[in-house]
Amino acid sequence: MGIKERQERDREAVSRAILDAARELFVAEGYNNVSIRKIAERIEYSPAAIYGYFPSKDDIFYALAEEGFRLLYSRGDAAFDDGLERLEPLDRIRTIFWRLYEFSKQHPQYFELMFMDRSVPRISQVYERFAFAREMKAHLVEQLQACIEAHVFPAHVDAHVAFRLLAMGLMGAAMLRLSARLGPGENADTLARDVLNVTLRGLQSGIALESTSVEVTCQPEEVPVGTKVS
Numbered sequence: 458m459g460i461k462e463r464q465e466r467d468r469e470a471v472s473r474a475i476l477d478a479a480r481e482l483f484v485a486e487g488y489n490n491v492s493i494r495k496i497a498e499r500i501e502y503s504p505a506a507i508y509g510y511f512p513s514k515d516d517i518f519y520a521l522a523e524e525g526f527r528l529l530y531s532r533g534d535a536a537f538d539d540g541l542e543r544l545e546p547l548d549r550i551r552t553i554f555w556r557l558y559e560f561s562k563q564h565p566q567y568f569e570l571m572f573m574d575r576s577v578p579r580i581s582q583v584y585e586r587f588a589f590a591r592e593m594k595a596h597l598v599e600q601l602q603a604c605i606e607a608h609v610f611p612a613h614v615d616a617h618v619a620f621r622l623l624a625m626g627l628m629g630a631a632m633l634r635l636s637a638r639l640g641p642g643e644n645a646d647t648l649a650r651d652v653l654n655v656t657l658r659g660l661q662s663g664i665a666l667e668s669t670s671v672e673v674t675c676q677p678e679e680v681p682v683g684t685k686v687s
Contacts, residue, residue, distance in 0.1 A: 472510050474500045476524070479517045484566045488518065489576040515578045518570075522580055525567035526590040529560050546604045547661075551653060553600065554623045558649045561631035569635055572628060594620075611663040615670045619660055622668070626652040 478499040482491045493514055497504045511517045541549055561568040570577065580587050601616040610619065630652055632638075634645035 468510075471500075471502075471506075475502075475507060475510055476517065476521055479514075480521050480566050480570060483518070483521075483574065483577075484569045487576060488570075488574050515582075518577055519580065519583055519586065521567070522571055522577075523586065525564065525571045526587065528564055528567060529557070530590065530593040546600075546607050547609050547657065550600060550604060550623075551657065553597065554627060554653060555649075557624060558627045558631055558646075558653075561628075561635065565635055568631065573632060573635065610660045613663070614660055615666070615668075617670045618666055618668045622656050622660070622666075623653065626656050 475496060479491070479496050482495060482499060491514070493504045493507050496514075496517070497507050511520065541552060544552060598616045598620050601610075601619045604610050605612060605614055605616060627649055630645055630649035633648070639645055639648075
């Protein structure tokens, strides 16, 4: 390995250490309560050294949020993707949206940082950086629209509203589990599954919805979900 390659590897290792330490501190103590100095102390570096990798604490959050969105939208293996394509439209939607809840279990720190800490900066400030997430969300709305066109949901159902309802319900179950607010004997997985099934049945039933359509943007406090399917 040459000097340049070794330097790049070392720089990536330090960057990774900064992000891991920041993620743990942000979740444990809250974004507003963590300083660059505290992150530096965690990895035994100087604050000045941290600034050599990230210009500000907000930039550290943006890097973590980007990682989180990419984890959330990462595709499964070939077998999973092929199986997804063979599913009926409703089962495909159920499988895709279940991925949001699974994300909260597989990557709880990312989920908490992205969706449960209200003090984090808005990613609209770095709009172009998260274009890929907006594209994935638009694709999911298209999947819901395909269900409407296939008469799985009534024609009056708005795909954007359906997206909101499904994602918000599963996020609620995930938040109850992560905040340890479930009652005695309650099971978060069962609750999430019931929320998903009841919401889908409600959409199928043609119940009148009061929510109005909005353009699905990509904010940490708004709900991305699932995986891209082709």
